Amino acid sequence: MDHPKEACGLFGIYGAPKAAPLIYQGLFSLQHRGQEGAGIVTSDGTRVRCVKGNGLLNEVAARTDFKELDGHLGIGHVRYSTTGGCRIDNVQPLLVECIDGMWAIAHNGNLVNAGKLRQMYQESGAIFQTSTDSEVLIHLLADPMYRTRPRRVARALSELRGAFSFLLMTERCLIAARDPLGFKPLSIGRLGDAWVFASETCALTQVGATYERDVRPGELVVVDETGLHSDFFSEPPTDRGAQCVFELVYFARPDSRVFGHNIHIVRYQSGRNLAREHPAEADVVVPVPDSGNSAALGFSQESGIPLDYGFIRNHYIGRTFIMPEIIQRHQGVDMKLAIVGDVVRDKRVVVVDDSIVRGTTSRRRIELLRQNGAREIHLRISSPPTRHPCFFGIDFPTTKELAAADRDMEQLREFLGVDSLGYLSLKGLLEPIGGAKKYCSACFSGDYPVAVEGSSGKRGVERFQTTLNLNQQKTEP
Ligand code: SF4
Structure with a gap:
């Protein structure tokens, strides 16, 4: 989200x-x-x-x-x-x-x-x-x-x-x-x-x-x-590679083939694995568009819970993270995604998304679902908790800004305001795409494939x- x-x-x-x-x-x-x-x-x-x-x-x-x-x-x-x-x-x-x-x-x-x-x-x-x-x-x-x-x-x-x-x-x-x-x-x-x-x-x-x-x-x-x-x-x-697994989780377009895999199929499979690892008793599966779409389809087909569109995306606004301040972020989120009230009202809703980084946007989405009458919200994430920064070209926030950095699962569930929370395991993410040795997954595992001491951040050389x-x-x- x-x-x-x-x-x-x-x-x-x-x-x-x-x-x-x-x-x-x-x-x-x-x-x-x-x-x-x-x-x-x-x-x-x-x-x-x-x-x-x-x-x-x-x-x-x-x-x-x-x-x-x-x-x-x-x-x-x-x-x-x-x-x-x-x-x-x-x-x-x-x-x-x-x-x-x-x-x-x-x-x-x-x-x-x-x-x-x-x-x-x-x-x-x-x-x-x-x-x-x-x-x-x-x-x-x-x-x-x-x-x-x-x-x-x-x-x-x-x-x-x-x-x-x-x-x-x-x-x-x-x-x-x-x-x-x-x-x-x-x-x-x-x-x-x-x-x-x-x-x-x-x-x-x-x-x-x-x-x-x-x-x-x-x-x-x-x-x-x-x-x-x-x-x-x-x-x-x-004996090892370090292909960025976040490309498969979030960055690349679903119609692309990256590292030998079609992105839609990888995310769909992640959704199926997620449903097996973290099943939910619910009435409807709702994807967070666009990057949660394929995983939500997989979750729905594996669980037998029908898929429906509870969020509608406004494509005429830039991605919310372009706005730097949290206040702006909240406003951007509300402008970017609208809730289809009739899909979620009085329902037990499984929300499927690809990842949670800061968690601020996710919390706002959950609030909006509740305001629109969702009875229960079960959040399912088709990747493991993001606990570590990236030094290899993705502008992650600092460790202390990452929602999962210093929270256990129960603290995270409370922070996000959901009835239940489940993340796909690293094994569930990596095994279907060839295993851990081919990928960098440092933002999930903290196992950096290249020494990063002395590496500068985004503005490290900015004077x-x-x-x-x-x-x-x-x-x-
Ligand atoms: S830490 Fe590795 S997997 Fe995570 S975003 Fe950076 S390059 Fe990709």
């Missing part, structure tokens, strides 16, 4: 007669992954152009002239800031001119050693333009120690720790890479002769591309005029807030 903030979405294409409209379409279907900023960089082989700005993709498009984006290759990004604030210069793709040409970078994830690398370069005189962790890759690529040696990109990437899926481009080539533990998704598709890359397969489908495969953990894929070439910048460990009132930036080198 309340959620961590989004990740980011990447889309890239090489070999389309006109890349920009396809990138726009692809990013449009990834908008759920980030709404703070959007940008597209394209190249015709000699000239690079960039359009970006704060806000939703269509807002950025309305303020800019997309017709200027020429070229057969390009990358795009929709952003939710997981490091750095909402400054215009933090909006990606980041575009810089190095001594040997232009580089554009789009990143999904969070680098846990960015602070250290940044300090190292700053001490030797480098100037950083943004407060994002992603910028350290630019400095690595420009560093003569890497720039003048073979396998420059591979060497630079191997210095990074943490979670990253990157799309990079120069005037002439497109590069895709994924960290050795595979935290963040990145898929490869084909559209005629063009190669397409996207955070989720729903974006491939959107542009008419067919899914080929995922970029493999530790893999570096380069596409240029000679075709697609693959190499590994780091051998992925054979100032820009006062420039820029809402778009065009670059024409």
Whole structure:
């Protein structure tokens, strides 16, 4: 019912007669992954152009002239800031001119050693333009120690720790890479002769591309005029991965295939397991739309309790967590979800949701259900209690803000104001999708797959807030 903030979405294409409209379409279907900023960089082989700005993709498009984006290759990004604030210069793709040409970078994830690398370069005189962790890759690529040696990109990437899926481009080539533990998704598709890359397969489908495969953990894929070439910048460990299980629980769209699984099917199965682990005596199963829909269907079919729509979502308001203050959150919740009183009045209601983070939104929903006459409310969550922060690219609140961090189940039930409460077990979540060794589930278990000491939070490298009132930036080198 309340959620961590989004990740980011990447889309890239090489070999389309006109890349920009396809990138726009692809990013449009990834908008759920980030709404703070959007940008597209394209190249015709000699000239690079960039359009970006704060806000939703269509807002950025309305303020800019997309017709200027020429070229057969390009990358795009929709952003939710997981490091750095909402400054215009933090909006990606980041575009810089190095001594040997232009580089554009789009990143999904969070680098846990960015602070250290940044300090190292700053001490030797480098100037950083943004407060994002992603910028350290630019400095690595420009560093003569890497720039003048073979396998420059591979060497630079191997210095990074943490979670990253990157799309990079120069005037002439497109590069895709994924960290050795595979935290963040990145898929490869084909559209005629063009190669397409996207955070989720729903974006491939959107542009008419067919899914080929995922970029493999530790893999570096380069596409240029000679075709697609693959190499590994780091051998992925054979005994474990760290794919972000929250992608399956909440972030990804139900029609996407992520880490080899269809999202709807995973959530549906979680709902069935949840009904087995935490049955309820009730009259109706009500999903919290949209991310609770598939699990509620599974719960209903497993339990035999009919499913009905007790919440109606207003799609014309942004996601509630965009508003930072709790007061605003309450108002946003009421505007975002309406109760269908006739569905819940005098009923014993099972409410199914995907996760609870702060719990403030959940409590408000429960209050509204009671005000609309629900007789009993049994809350069922299709993931385990979220007790630990994320350092890998999801903007979770601090530990003390997490509802489940220091409450036992009975305290949580009381805090949320429900008659009964049940969370899916970690085993019930992970076993149907291949087991614990393939996934990061640290926000549930506290078992971080990468050392996080010294990792900075969202504003760890933020030293100032820009006062420039820029809402778009065009670059024409
Ligand atoms: S801590 Fe949670 S949200 Fe963060 S990468 Fe791991 S599973 Fe995903």
